Amino acid sequence: MRIGRYESSEGSNVGTAITFLLIGLGAGALAGLLLAPKSGKLLRRDLKRGYEDAKDTLDDWTEEAKERVRDVKDRVADRGVEFAEGLREKAEPLRRAITRS
Numbered sequence: 001m002r003i004g005r006y007e008s009s010e011g012s013n014v015g016t017a018i019t020f021l022l023i024g025l026g027a028g029a030l031a032g033l034l035l036a037p038k039s040g041k042l043l044r045r046d047l048k049r050g051y052e053d054a055k056d057t058l059d060d061w062t063e064e065a066k067e068r069v070r071d072v073k074d075r076v077a078d079r080g081v082e083f084a085e086g087l088r089e090k091a092e093p094l095r096r097a098i099t100r101s
Contacts, residue, residue, distance in 0.1 A: 026054075 033046055 029050065033043060033050070036043070038046070
């Protein structure tokens with residue numbers, strides 16, 4: 001699809017946009033801290049807190065992602081078991097017929 005002089009892609013680039021937004025926010029926050037009129041000790045303390053907060057947030061996101069992957073894995077496994085049981089039920093009459101022959 002063509003909009004003005006630019007072509008839009010068919011796929012969604014939301015993930016890329018969010019990544020660049022977070023990078024921009026981080027760079028802006030770091031620049032603001034470095035340019036703020038604070039003593040070195042206060043600046044280092046603020047940077048350490050910011051790092052620890054970001055690390056905690058990333059750890060939370062990692063745990064949430066792991067939980068989601070486990071949930072999907074469990075759902076897929078359950079579907080596989082249900083599929084196998086269905087095949088077994090359908091094949092049982094055929095097995096009996098072969099055994100009788």
